Amino acid sequence: QVQVVESGGGVVQPGRSLRLSCAASGFTVSTHGMHWVRQAPGKGLEWVGIISFDGSSIHYADSVRGRFTISRDTSKNTLYLQMNSLRPEDTAVYYCARERPGGWSDFDHWGQGTLVTVSS
Amino acid sequence: QSALTQPASVSGSPGQSITISCTGTSSDVGGYDYVSWYQHHPGKAPKLMIYEVTNRPSGVPDRFSGSKSGNTASLTISGLQAEDEADYYCNSYTSNNTLYVFGTGTKVTVL
Numbered sequence: 001q002v003q004v005v006e007s008g009g010g011v012v013q014p015g016r017s018l019r020l021s022c023a024a025s026g027f028t029v030s031t032h033g034m035h036w037v038r039q040a041p042g043k044g045l046e047w048v049g050i051i052s053f054d055g056s057s058i059h060y061a062d063s064v065r066g067r068f069t070i071s072r073d074t075s076k077n078t079l080y081l082q083m084n085s086l087r088p089e090d091t092a093v094y095y096c097a098r099e100r101p102g103g104w105s106d107f108d109h110w111g112q113g114t115l116v117t118v119s120s
Numbered sequence: 121q122s123a124l125t126q127p128a129s130v131s132g133s134p135g136q137s138i139t140i141s142c143t144g145t146s147s148d149v150g151g152y153d154y155v156s157w158y159q160h161h162p163g164k165a166p167k168l169m170i171y172e173v174t175n176r177p178s179g180v181p182d183r184f185s186g187s188k189s190g191n192t193a194s195l196t197i198s199g200l201q202a203e204d205e206a207d208y209y210c211n212s213y214t215s216n217n218t219l220y221v222f223g224t225g226t227k228v229t230v231l
Contacts, residue, residue: 045166
């Protein structure tokens with residue numbers, strides 16, 4: 001059964017760092033592109049970034065480029081989101097999502113998300 | 121990159137049909153057949169309902185259908201059911217620096 005489970009959220013002060021994890025099961029992250037998507041309180045979904053299936057290509061939304069880094073550990077079948085220089089506007093539920101097999105522009109399995117709160 | 125434009129809310133009675141629009145530009149919705157739709161019940165994982173404008177993943181009822189005309193994509197729910205009450209988001213690939221853009225979201229209410 002395909003499943004992704006996010007963890008690592010919490011309360012962090014502005015300017016500090018936090019690393020989120022996304023543990024995959026039922027498939028391998030080395031054969032699927034993986035995305036991060038976030039939803040601020042009361043707001044809509046916002047795409048954050050992607051790492052390609054082979055890890056050779058990583059892209060970010062303008063709002064996080066230069067501050068966030070996506071990586072993965074294929075031996076642990078886990079995706080990561082390193083978030084530096086956090087701002088209050090980064091407060092959101094962060095989801096990881098798998099690219100649909102055979103596609104590259106849509107996301108067929110999502111986790112339940114992990115909440116990040118940036119506040120002093 | 122601005123979010124794609126969706127109506128804030130749409131409502132209908134059980135059994136009726138509703139349509140949610142998703143308006144972008146020639147750099148996203150109008151330029152590519154890479155529009156997808158997601159159903160999101162608050163507190164749960166979003167669910168893929170339509171991909172590549174018109175295609176339904178396995179397990180999604182055929183009451184859900186997608187289409188596109190110019191810079192506007194649409195999701196139609198026919199035979200509305202109580203369990204369809206949720207937030208719906210469109211998404212498109214974009215040629216801008218941010219590769220993917222979501223819509224503003226539409227809350228569907230079943231009266």
